[in-house]
Amino acid sequence: MGKRTLRTQLCDMLGIEYPILSAGMGPSLVGEKTGAPVELVVAVSEAGGLGVLGASAYTVDEMLDAIREIKKQTDKPFGVDLLLPGQIVSAGDASGDGPDEMPLIDLLKTFPKTHYDWVMKTKEEMELPDIDLMIGLKATTLRPHAAVKVCIDEKVPLFCSGLGNPGFMIPDAHAAGIKVLGIAGNTKNVRRIAQSGADLVVAQGHEGGGHTGRVGSLALWPQAIDAASPTPVLAAGGIGDGRGLAAALAIGCTGVWVGTRFLASNEGGALDIQKDAILKATDEDTRRTYLYTGKTSRATYNQFHDLWEAADLEPLPFPIQVMLASVMVEMFTKADKKEFVGPFAGQVVGLIKEIKPAAEILEDMVEEAADILSRKLPERVTVG
Numbered sequence: 610m611g612k613r614t615l616r617t618q619l620c621d622m623l624g625i626e627y628p629i630l631s632a633g634m635g636p637s638l639v640g641e642k643t644g645a646p647v648e649l650v651v652a653v654s655e656a657g658g659l660g661v662l663g664a665s666a667y668t669v670d671e672m673l674d675a676i677r678e679i680k681k682q683t684d685k686p687f688g689v690d691l692l693l694p695g696q697i698v699s700a701g702d703a704s705g706d707g708p709d710e711m712p713l714i715d716l717l718k719t720f721p722k723t724h725y726d727w728v729m730k731t732k733e734e735m736e737l738p739d740i741d742l743m744i745g746l747k748a749t750t751l752r753p754h755a756a757v758k759v760c761i762d763e764k765v766p767l768f769c770s771g772l773g774n775p776g777f778m779i780p781d782a783h784a785a786g787i788k789v790l791g792i793a794g795n796t797k798n799v800r801r802i803a804q805s806g807a808d809l810v811v812a813q814g815h816e817g818g819g820h821t822g823r824v825g826s827l828a829l830w831p832q833a834i835d836a837a838s839p840t841p842v843l844a845a846g847g848i849g850d851g852r853g854l855a856a857a858l859a860i861g862c863t864g865v866w867v868g869t870r871f872l873a874s875n876e877g878g879a880l881d882i883q884k885d886a887i888l889k890a891t892d893e894d895t896r897r898t899y900l901y902t903g904k905t906s907r908a909t910y911n912q913f914h915d916l917w918e919a920a921d922l923e924p925l926p927f928p929i930q931v932m933l934a935s936v937m938v939e940m941f942t943k944a945d946k947k948e949f950v951g952p953f954a955g956q957v958v959g960l961i962k963e964i965k966p967a968a969e970i971l972e973d974m975v976e977e978a979a980d981i982l983s984r985k986l987p988e989r990v991t992v993g
C-alpha cells in the first residue's frame with residue numbers, strides 16, 4: 610500500500626505531513642542523556658511528523674549546538690521544548706558569572722539536613738557507590754530568558770513550553786515567525802495559555818508520562834477544546850498507536866503530542882535499563898509521585914518509590930527535588946540496582962512491546978488511524 614494521507618489544519622500551520630508531534634522530553638535525572646535528543650527529533654521530522662527537542666536539562670550552549678545539529682541533519686520543521694517555571698521566569702536569569710557546573714553531591718550538602726542525612730543513610734545501608742555526577746548551573750531551566758533568546762535568535766520553527774506560561778515571550782517569538790505551544794493538564798491552564806496568545810495548546814491527561822495533572826485524557830480533551838477555542842488543541846496522555854490518534858482526531862483535537870511511545874524507540878534517549886522497564890511494564894505499572902521533581906510526575910513503578918514513601922519526607926520545591934532524586938538514581942544505576950530505577954513514562958507502557966525506529970512508530974500510527982477513520986469505523990458503526 611502506498612503512503613497514506615492524514616492531514617489536519619495543524620499540518621498546514623506547521624508545514625508537516627502528519628498531525629503527530631513527538632513530545633519534548635527532558636531526562637529522568639540530571640546528567641542523563643535527554644529523553645528526546647537530536648536523533649529522535651530528526652527521525653520524527655524526516656518521517657513527516659514534527660520532532661521536538663527536550664532541552665530542559667541542556668545548558669544554553671548545549672541547546673544551541675543541538676539546534677544547529679538538527680538544522681544540519683534536516684530541513685524539515687522541528688520544535689524545542691523548555692520548562693519555564695513561573696518563579697524562575699519572574700526572578701530573571703542569575704548572573705552569568707560563576708562555574709558552569711559543580712558536583713551534585715556537593716550541592717546536596719546545601720539541602721535541608723533531614724534530606725541530606727536520609728540520602729547518606731540510604732547510601733550507607735544499601736552500600737551504594739560514590740558518584741561524580743555534575744550539575745549544570747547554566748541549564749536552560751535555570752536560565753529561561755537566555756534560553757528563550759537563543760530559540761528566538763535561531764528562529765526555531767516551534768517553541769514549546771512544558772511548564773509555566775510562555776505568554777511573556779510570545780510577541781518576540783511571533784515577530785521572528787516562530788509558533789508557540791504551551792502544555793496544560795486542566796482547563797484553567799489551557800484557557801490561560803490560549804488567552805496569552807499561544808498558537809497551540811497541548812492538553813495532557815493524567816495517564817501521561819512526566820509531569821501530569823489530575824484529569825484523565827478522555828475527560829480533558831473535549832473540555833480543553835472548548836476552553837481554548839478558537840486556539841487548536843493537541844491531545845496528549847496515553848496515545849501509543851493509531852487507535853489513540855484516531856480517537857483524539859474524532860474528539861476534535863488537531864493532532865497529537867506523543868511522549869512514552871517515542872521514548873521507547875531506537876532514537877529515544879532513555880537508558881537501556883529504562884527502555885527494558887517500559888517493555889516489561891503493564892498498564893498498572895506506573896505511579897504518580899512527587900519524588901522526582903517536587904511536582905506530580907508519572908514514572909514506571911520501582912522500589913525507589915517505596916523507599917521515598919517510607920522516608921516520610923516533604924518533597925523539596927522544583928527543581929531542587931530533581932537534584933535529590935538524581936543523586937539517588939545515579940547511585941542505583943551505577944550499582945546496577947535495576948529494581949530501583951524506572952523512567953518517566955505514561956500508562957500507555959502496557960501497549961509497548963517492542964523498541965522500534967521512530968519512523969516506523971509514526972508510519973504504523975498513521976496507517977492504523979487512516980484505516981480506522983476511512984474503513985473500520987464506517988464498517989462498524991451504522992449512522993442514520
Ligand SMILES: Cc1cc2nc3c(=O)[nH]c(=O)nc-3n(C[C@H](O)[C@H](O)[C@H](O)COP(=O)(O)O)c2cc1C
Nearest residue numbers: 632634635644771817818819846847868869953955
Ligand atoms: C521521559 C519523559 C520526559 C518528559 N520530560 C518533559 C519535559 O522536559 N518537558 C515537557 O514539556 N514534557 C515532558 N514530558 C511530558 C511529555 O511532553 C508528554 O506530555 C507526555 O509524555 C505525554 O503522555 P504520554 O507519555 O502518554 O505520551 C516528559 C515525558 C516523558 C515520558
